[in-house]
Amino acid sequence: xxxxxxxxxxxxxxxxxxxxxxxxxxxxxxxxxxxxxxxxxxxxxxxxxxxxxxxxxxxxxxxxxxxxxxxxxxxxxxxxxxxxxxxxxxxxxxxxxxxxx
Numbered sequence: 001x002x003x004x005x006x007x008x009x010x011x012x013x014x015x016x017x018x019x020x021x022x023x024x025x026x027x028x029x030x031x032x033x034x035x036x037x038x039x040x041x042x043x044x045x046x047x048x049x050x051x052x053x054x055x056x057x058x059x060x061x062x063x064x065x066x067x068x069x070x071x072x073x074x075x076x077x078x079x080x081x082x083x084x085x086x087x088x089x090x091x092x093x094x095x096x097x098x099x100x101x
Contacts, residue, residue: 014031014066016029016032024046026058028043041065045057
């Protein structure tokens with residue numbers, strides 16, 4: 001019986017994944033393999049947390065390496081509501097399974 005294939009993670013431009021000793025390492029290097037190749041920058045961790053949510057630390061490091069401006073979340077929007085709720089004491093009182101769902 002063949003082993004099940006892992007879902008392929010879609011990486012942003014110029015990000016490369018290297019697997020060594022069953023651990024994944026992500027680096028940012030624009031124009032890799034060409035004469036205009038840029039400096040290789042190691043990105044911390046993985047693009048997604050174990051629960052499937054985006055890793056904000058990884059994406060912030062990617063945006064910094066790519067030279068993109070930092071995004072700001074406007075107060076009063078849904079994008080501001082979710083992190084505010086996850087930082088609240090009500091969220092911390094929920095069981096880990098409820099938080100995951």
